[in-house]
Amino acid sequence: MRTILYILQKEFIQVFRDKTMLPIIFVVPIIQLLVLSFTATFEIKNVNLAVVDHDNSVLSSKLISKFSGSAFFKLKGRAVNYKEAELSLKRSDIDQVIVIQNNFEKNLNQGQSTHVQVVTNAINGSAASLMSAYANSIIADFNREIIVEENPLVNFGLPINVQANFWYNPELDYKIFMIPGILVLLVTLIGMFLSAMNLVKEKEIGTIEQINVTPIKKYQFITGKLVPFWIIANIDLAFGLVVAYFVFGITVLGSLPLLFSIASLYLLAVLGLGLLVSTMTNTMQQSMFISWFLLVIFIMMSGLFTPVESMPNWAQIFNYLNPVAYFIKINRMIMLKGSGFADFQREVYLLIVYAISVLTLAITRYRKRV
Template identity: 35%
Template sequence: MLSYLIEKEFKQLFRNSFLPRLILLFPCMLLIVFPWAATLEVQDVRLAIIDQDHSQTSRRLIQQIEASRYFRFQHMAVSYEEALQAIEKDQIDIILQIPIDFEKEQILGKPAEVQIAANAINGMKGNLGSSYLAQIINRQSDTTSIRYLYNPHLDYKHYMVPALMTMMLFLICGFLPALNIVSEKENGTIEQINVTPVNKVVFTLSKLIPYWLIGFFVLSIAMLLAWLIYGLVPASSLSTIYIGAGIFIFLVSGVGITISNYSSTLQQAMFVTWFFVIIMLLMSGLFTPVGSMPEWAQSIAAFNPLKYFVEFIRMVYLKGSSLAEVGKPLGCLLGFGILFNIWAVWSYRKQQ
C-alpha cells in the first residue's frame, strides 16, 4: 500500500510542470546569487588620507593601504576640513589623518597614533572599513601574527554557503509538503484517501518519503554547485553530512505536515509557513551569530531546530568535525524530529 501511495505522490508531482523546475532552479539560483548579495564583506571603501608627516614610514603605510582590496584611494587631502567636506558631499567614506612626528614616535618606541574618522550613516561600512584600516596600521607597527583557522582567507561566502543549504532544505522539504496536502484538500482529492483503510502512519509516510528523497537530491546538487562555483568541499566525510541532513529533512517535513493538518486553505498554509520560515531563519544564526543576540533571544533560539543544523553543517563543512563531535546538535535535531512527526501523525484527521 505504501509503495502505491509514494508512486502516486511522484506522479502528482511530475504532472505539475512548474514544481520539478522549481526544485531544480531554486538551489541553483540560491547558491549562485545569494552568497554575493548577502555578504557582510565591505570592499571599495572610499578613502581620503591626510599625511602631515611626509616621512618614509607614512608613505609605506599609504602604499600598504592602496594595495588592499578593501579600499579605493580617492585623494590626498590637505586638511581635515577639506576631507570632512568630501564626506558631507558623499565623495568619501573614511578619513585617515597621519600626524606630524608619526615616524619619530615609532623610532622612539612610543605608540604612534593616527586618527580615523568614518561616515557612520552606513554603520556596517563605517565600522568594518575602520576595522580593516586599523588592522593594516597595526600590522606595520606590531609583530603580532594572526592565523585564522578553518576559513583562513575570511571568505564570507564560505561561511554563508553551508548555511544556505539549511535554508534550501527547510523551504523545499518543509514548505512544499504543507502546500501539497492543503492543495489536495482544496481540490477534494484527499477525500479519496480518507475513504480508504489507509491508516494515519502510512498516509503521513507516503507524504514524507518523496520529499525526503527530493531533499537528498537537492542537497547533492547544492554541494556540487558549491564545489564548482566556490571551490568549497566538505572538510569532513560526505556520509556525516548525509546523516545529519537526513535527520534534518525528517524534522522539517514533519513540521510541514503538521502545519498542513491545521490549515484549511492554501492561503492559510502559505501565511503560517512563511511566518515560521522568517522567524526561524532570522534566529538560526544563518546571518548573524546566535551568541551576539540578547539573552532572551538566545533562549528562544534554543528551541529553534534550524539553529542546530546551521551549527552542524558549518562544523562539518568548514571545521571537519566527525559524527561524534556533532553529537549534541544531531541529538537535538533528532529529538525535534521525533516530536514533530508524532505530532503530524496525531493531528491528522481522516475526516478532513
C-alpha cells in the same frame, strides 16, 4: 504498506507532472548557492574614501597614497573643506572621511604630535568598526615609519611578536564559511515549502474530501506526503554538494554517509513542521505565510550570518526550538572540520526528539474530517 506505495506513486506522478516543479527542485537551489555564496559576505572591500587635506604637503600626500594603495579603500576624490565631505557622507557617496589638519608636516618635522581625524558612516555598525580599524592600522603603520625615519638608531621592535594561525579556513574566505550554511538553507526551503503547500493544496482543491472517506490511515497519508519531498530534498543536498565542489572546490572533510544520515533526520523535522502548518491551515496562502514567517525567524536566528554565541541569552534558548540552527552547526562541523558523530551527538539527540514530536503532532492534528 501497499497502500503507502500507491500513495507515493500518486504523489510522484503529481510532482513530476507539475511543470514548475523540476525547475523549483533543481534550478532554484543552484541559483541560491551561486548567488548567496558570493553576496552574503561581511568582508569589507571598496570603502569609498574622501580626503580633506588642509596641509597639502609631501608627508600628507604620502599618507593619502597609503590609503589609495590599499585594496580596501577607493579614493573618491579630495574635498576642499569638511563641509563638502560631510555632504557626500550624507548622500552616501562616501563611507569614510580622513581629515588632515594644517601644519601636519611642520609639526611632525619639529617632533611634535599632530592629529588626523577619521569620520566613518556607522549605520552598519560592524562594517564601520572594520573600516575604522583598517584606517587606524594604516595610520599606525605610517606613524611607525615616521618614528623609524626620525630616529634611525632606535630599535623600534614590538616586545611580543604575534603569529596568527587560522584553522579550517586558512585564507579566511567567507565563502567557505557560508556554503555549508547555504546548503542547509536550500534543503530547508525546498522541504518546508513543498510539504507545507502539498497537503493544504488538497484541502483547497477539495480532493481531501474524497480521500477522507477512504480507509486510508492518517499515518499512511502523512507518510505519502512526506517521503517524496524527503527524497527530493536529499537529492538537492547531493546536487548542492556537487556544485560546491566544482564551483568553489569545497570538499566534505567528514563522512558523507554521516552527513546524509543527519540531513535525513533533519529533513524529517523540517518536513514534519511543514506538514504541521499544512494541517492547521485551510488555504495555500495561509500556509505560505506561516511557513515563511517561521523560516525567516529560524534562518535569521540560526547562526547562518551571525554567530549564535553573540546573540542574547533568550535567543540562544529559543534556538533549542530551531532545527535550522542544529543542522547549520552540524553541517559546518562535518564539512569544514571533519567532525564525527561524537562531536555533536547532543544536537543529534535533540533533532531526533524534535522530529518525533513534530511528526506526531502533524499526524494527530490531521483530521479526516471537513
